[in-house]
Amino acid sequence: MSFFSKLFRFGSQNMAIDLGTANTLVYVEGQGIVLDEPSVVAIETINGIKRVKAVGDDAKMMMGKTPDSIEAIRPLRDGVIADIEVAEEMIKHFIKKVTGRQRSLFNQPEIVICVPSGSTSVERRAIRDAASNAGASQVHLILEPMAAAIGAGMPVTEPIGSMVVDIGGGTTEVAVLSLRGLAYTTSVRTGGDKMDEALVSYVRRHHNLLIGETTAERIKKDFGVARAPADGVGHTIQIKGRDLVNGVPKEISINQAQIAEALAEPISTIVEGVRIALENTAPELAADIVDQGIVLTGGGAMIEGLDAFMRDETGLPVTLAENPLSCVALGTGIAMEDPVYKGVLHTQ
Numbered sequence: 001m002s003f004f005s006k007l008f009r010f011g012s013q014n015m016a017i018d019l020g021t022a023n024t025l026v027y028v029e030g031q032g033i034v035l036d037e038p039s040v041v042a043i044e045t046i047n048g049i050k051r052v053k054a055v056g057d058d059a060k061m062m063m064g065k066t067p068d069s070i071e072a073i074r075p076l077r078d079g080v081i082a083d084i085e086v087a088e089e090m091i092k093h094f095i096k097k098v099t100g101r102q103r104s105l106f107n108q109p110e111i112v113i114c115v116p117s118g119s120t121s122v123e124r125r126a127i128r129d130a131a132s133n134a135g136a137s138q139v140h141l142i143l144e145p146m147a148a149a150i151g152a153g154m155p156v157t158e159p160i161g162s163m164v165v166d167i168g169g170g171t172t173e174v175a176v177l178s179l180r181g182l183a184y185t186t187s188v189r190t191g192g193d194k195m196d197e198a199l200v201s202y203v204r205r206h207h208n209l210l211i212g213e214t215t216a217e218r219i220k221k222d223f224g225v226a227r228a229p230a231d232g233v234g235h236t237i238q239i240k241g242r243d244l245v246n247g248v249p250k251e252i253s254i255n256q257a258q259i260a261e262a263l264a265e266p267i268s269t270i271v272e273g274v275r276i277a278l279e280n281t282a283p284e285l286a287a288d289i290v291d292q293g294i295v296l297t298g299g300g301a302m303i304e305g306l307d308a309f310m311r312d313e314t315g316l317p318v319t320l321a322e323n324p325l326s327c328v329a330l331g332t333g334i335a336m337e338d339p340v341y342k343g344v345l346h347t348q
């Protein structure tokens with residue numbers, strides 16, 4: 001790097017962003033992951049004028065508990081930007097939080113941001129524009145499964161086929177990678193959110209009890225299992241919600257076998273996506289996957305026993321990445337810093 005380009009880079013911190021449906025992570029060049037917060041924005045409306053009340057952790061605490069004047073929004077439902085203006089506000093807020101100062105001519109970072117492999121050019125443009133408006137001097141894109149694979153330490157630059165399955169909040173991305181490229185990719189719009197919804201509807205159907213999304217997510221994280229426990233019951237837990245018959249608060253108990261039953265449908269949709277990807281993989285690459293196995297990333301992959309369930313369903317070795325929730329951010333950051341990965345960054 002020349003003296004002058006160094007001079008002009010002074011003060012700017014290049015960053016990599018994993019803009020997820022559930023969580024946003026920011027990786028700063030030379031520092032690693034410095035921010036990890038829920039992708040939630042609380043908007044307050046006073047006299048018809050909207051303003052951002054809280055972002056990230058502070059906004060998530062308000063979810064399901066806001067008065068009429070405040071709305072907690074997840075701008076990226078289903079893995080793509082559902083509300084572009086709110087998404088932009090959120091990106092701006094996080095960048096400002098990381099840089100800790102107002103942007104200026106000398107403080108305009110280059111940003112690498114990951115996008116779902118199944119996103120359309122219109123969706124990618126929206127993400128690029130949001131990052132530019134938030135103060136990026138240049139925006140590069142990386143496909144989410146590629147970032148996940150790099151973050152999980154998979155051999156993506158070699159002529160060896162490997163498969164990554166990234167189970168996020170909104171989508172599950174299944175990809176076969178080789179030589180810095182995606183040889184095959186498919187995206188299923190089922191992830192952690194659908195698991196939460198499945199739990200809400202199970203409890204409603206079987207117990208006439210209405211529970212909130214936040215409660216469902218907590219139960220899933222703490223007690224969710226991909227298969228009924230060996231004793232056919234597992235832990236039994238209490239759940240509070242509103243009785244649908246007489247409208248008053250009520251508590252019921254549910255066991256892990258029932259939770260597995262509730263989660264069965266979204267989990268089988270995910271396994272089906274993996275099966276379709278395997279059927280569509282070229283024979284030489286498929287042969288590599290038999291040796292390399294499948295690597296699971298993303299928060300949804302942390303459901304207890306999901307790796308073993310997928311191993312049984314596919315007959316292949318399946319491993320859970322070391323830090324499932326941060327693989328994508330880590331991989332995006334590494335791709336930004338290490339010239340070996342230059343070919344995986346795109347401008348559109």
Ligand SMILES: Nc1ncnc2c1ncn2[C@@H]1O[C@H](COP(=O)(O)OP(=O)(O)OP(=O)(O)O)[C@@H](O)[C@H]1O
Nearest residue numbers: 020021022023168169170171192221298299300302
């Ligand atoms: N221990 C856990 N067990 C089960 N699920 C979990 C666990 N921890 C987090 N999750 C779920 O993982 C999901 C979030 O994962 P992640 O942060 O990888 O998604 P994302 O990157 O924001 O979404 P996407 O990639 O779809 O845009 C949420 O649905 C969350 O409930």
Ligand SMILES: [Mg+2]
Nearest residue numbers: 020168298328
């Ligand atoms: Mg993700």
